[in-house]
Amino acid sequence: MKKVIAVLMILAVITASVFAQAATEQAEEKVVTIIQDANFANQEWFAKMNADFEAETGIKVDYQFSASSGNDFNQKMLIDLMAGSDVDVIPLQTFRYYTAEMEGEFLAPLSKYIKDADKIWGANLIHEADGEFYAVPTKQEIYVVFYNKDLFDAAGIPYPKAPWTWDDMIATAEKLSDPANGIYGLYLDRYGSPWGFLPARQNDVAMYKADGTANFDDPKMVEAVKLVLELDQKKIAMPYEEVLAGGASWNYYAIIGGKVGMYTSLNFMTRELNNVENYNRTWRYGVVAMPTAGEKIDLANISYAGMNKNAKHPQSAAKYLEWIGQNQWKYEKGIPALATLSAEDQATALASIADGSHGAVTVDELYEAYFNTGNTRSIPAEFAGPAAAAYYNIITEEIRALHLGTTATVEEACAKIVSRANEAIANAQ
Numbered sequence: 001m002k003k004v005i006a007v008l009m010i011l012a013v014i015t016a017s018v019f020a021q022a023a024t025e026q027a028e029e030k031v032v033t034i035i036q037d038a039n040f041a042n043q044e045w046f047a048k049m050n051a052d053f054e055a056e057t058g059i060k061v062d063y064q065f066s067a068s069s070g071n072d073f074n075q076k077m078l079i080d081l082m083a084g085s086d087v088d089v090i091p092l093q094t095f096r097y098y099t100a101e102m103e104g105e106f107l108a109p110l111s112k113y114i115k116d117a118d119k120i121w122g123a124n125l126i127h128e129a130d131g132e133f134y135a136v137p138t139k140q141e142i143y144v145v146f147y148n149k150d151l152f153d154a155a156g157i158p159y160p161k162a163p164w165t166w167d168d169m170i171a172t173a174e175k176l177s178d179p180a181n182g183i184y185g186l187y188l189d190r191y192g193s194p195w196g197f198l199p200a201r202q203n204d205v206a207m208y209k210a211d212g213t214a215n216f217d218d219p220k221m222v223e224a225v226k227l228v229l230e231l232d233q234k235k236i237a238m239p240y241e242e243v244l245a246g247g248a249s250w251n252y253y254a255i256i257g258g259k260v261g262m263y264t265s266l267n268f269m270t271r272e273l274n275n276v277e278n279y280n281r282t283w284r285y286g287v288v289a290m291p292t293a294g295e296k297i298d299l300a301n302i303s304y305a306g307m308n309k310n311a312k313h314p315q316s317a318a319k320y321l322e323w324i325g326q327n328q329w330k331y332e333k334g335i336p337a338l339a340t341l342s343a344e345d346q347a348t349a350l351a352s353i354a355d356g357s358h359g360a361v362t363v364d365e366l367y368e369a370y371f372n373t374g375n376t377r378s379i380p381a382e383f384a385g386p387a388a389a390a391y392y393n394i395i396t397e398e399i400r401a402l403h404l405g406t407t408a409t410v411e412e413a414c415a416k417i418v419s420r421a422n423e424a425i426a427n428a429q
Contacts, residue, residue, distance in 0.1 A: 031060045032316040034089040035077070038069040042278075049331040053323055059316045071393065074100065081106040084310060088317035092304040095382040098126070098135055100389035101306060103428060107134040108309040113318030120326065122339025124302055135306035136325035137337035141266035143198075143299040143381055144369045145169070145291070146273070149284040149360070151176060151183065151261050160262070162289035163374050166199060166227070169262065169291045170236060176261035179235045186237040187263040188228060196399035198264070198381070200224035202293035207383040207391070214391065214421035217414050224293075225399065226410045232403055240403040258283045264290065266301060267353075267370060271333055274356035284360045289373040298378040302337050335370065346371070390424040 040046045050061040066073050074097045077090065081104065090107065092098040101107050109132040111117070117125055117133060124137040145160065152159055157175055160168070173185025197205075200221045209215045231237040238260065258281070273285050290299060305324060307317045329336040333352045336345060350366045382392065395417055402413040 030058075030313075030316070031062055032088045032313055032320045033062045033064075033086075034091065034320075035064050035066055035080075035087050036091055037073045037093065038066050041065040045331040045333070049324070049328060052331075053320065053327075057319060057323070059319060061320065074389075077101075078104060078106075081308065081310075085308065086310045086312040087308055088311040088313050089320055090306045090308055092135055092306055094301055094303065095380050095384055096389045096392045098304050098306070099384045102128070102134060103387070103389070106309060107306040108311060108314065109134055110136070110307060110318065110321070113307075113314070114322045118339070120322075120339060121337060124337040124339070126304075135304035136321045138303045138305050138324055138328045139332060139334040140337040141268050141301045141303070142335060142370050142378075143264060143290050143301075144267055145262055145264045145288050146269055147262040147286045147288065148258060148260060149286050150258070151283075152286075159286055160288045162291075162368065164288075164291045166291045166293055170231070173231075173236045173261060177236050183259050183261070184235065184238040185261040186231060187260040188231065188237050196225050196228055196395060196402075197221055198224065198299070199227060199293040201299060201379070201381055201383075202290070202297050203295050204297060204379060207388075208385050212386060213425060214418045216395070216417040216421065222410055222414050225402070225414060228399075229402060229410060240400070244404075267335060268332075270353045270357070270361075273360070274333075274353070274358070276358065285357070287361055287365055287369045289369045289375075292375070296375040296377075298373055298375045299381040300378050301381050387421070387424040387428040390428075391421045394420045394424065 036046070046063075050063060054060055066076055068076050074093075078100060080087070081090070081101070090101060092101060109130075111132055114136070117136070121137050124140065125133050126135065127133050147160060149159065155176055157172065160172055169186075176185035177183065197216075200218070200223070203220050205218050205220045205224075206215050215221065228237075232239045267287075270287070272279060273281060305321055307314060307321060311317045326336075326338065328334075329349065333349070333356065335349055338345070341349075346367075347363070350363045350370070353366055354361055354363045382388075385391070398407065398413045398417045398420070401407045402410065407413045407416065
């Protein structure tokens with residue numbers, strides 16, 4: 001009799017636990033919280049996406065915008081998480097932000113919440129050593145070259161066509177450059193993009209040596225940094241000092257000013273170029289695949305979103321992540337990071353960009369630039385590894401110092417990067 005009572009008591013506890021968990025999950029499904037980069041505050045697509053998610057799932061999206069953006073936003077996010085923030089969803093706009101959150105052990109494993117993830121996102125899903133995945137891809141951005149068709153027409157120069165090389169792009173930029181009249185063949189962003197080592201990434205130069213230390217003194221890396229510096233010094237690219245003196249963001253020079261012949265960026269730039277109400281673009285733009293630097297490689301960045309390990313509403317957060325991982329690209333008018341891209345999805349992605357360009361680019365041009373590049377594989381423009389976020393910031397700081405003349409030589413800059421990065425790597429272990 002005592003055994004029967006004991007069994008009944010255990011069953012009662014299990015039943016109560018199941019009902020309690022069900023009740024908790026039901027309560028959690030009502031809201032998901034997220035803090036987003038300040039740049040999203042004026043993005044109508046972001047509000048529309050969240051409204052559609054609410055309508056479809058019944059889960060309210062409680063989103064707030066940070067006062068900061070880019071690297072500053074990521075740093076602020078890390079500080080909040082270290083302080084014990086219980087925000088549900090963590091946006092990870094680049095691979096290095098993902099690695100920073102993983103190093104801080106702030107992300108929750110997702111396999112128990114999201115099923116068939118490999119079928120949905122394939123190789124774009126990051127599996128850690130424990131077999132878990134801690135974030136879902138929300139989109140991919142592909143490096144391409146945007147160019148000003150009006151400047152090309154005025155100079156009587158044919159539009160660039162792929163396949164082409166860096167030498168081809170530089171020769172074209174030299175013909176376009178007219179510094180006396182404020183026209184430059186190239187604009188290279190030195191702040192957040194891996195411009196200082198982009199040609200090296202295209203040659204698939206490893207960012208770490210076999211022993212785990214920084215590889216920024218690799219001869220191909222030094223050569224790539226030297227190439228970009230020379231473009232500044234010869235005024236083929238807009239000199240960094242002039243960028244700073246102008247006191248404006250790169251968007252001004254590339255879009256509003258209309259004085260830049262070519263600039264390489266991720267395909268998100270089509271959204272800015274198509275936003276004529278805010279940027280008042282009066283010139284026609286074109287887009288072409290990246291020039292090659294030896295290897296036949298496309299460069300891309302994938303954005304992710306993860307769940308805070310201290311999330312207050314994990315069930316709702318998981319539903320939100322799974323949903324935006326498959327739908328955000330439609331609202332943002334970007335390229336999905338799905339395992340397979342159907343012909344219909346591909347046509348939808350490209351048509352929305354072409355339609356918004358006001359006749360500047362066609363679906364065929366976009367297809368050639370994004371998908372039909374002739375390259376054999378695609379790799380991330382950014383990199384992952386020990387202290388990757390700190391390593392990346394060190395590169396940015398030292399290359400900036402090199403372009404501003406604070407550091408005398410390319411070799412000295414690369415040596416500083418290696419020394420500082422190795423210290424960060426050692427501290428991370």
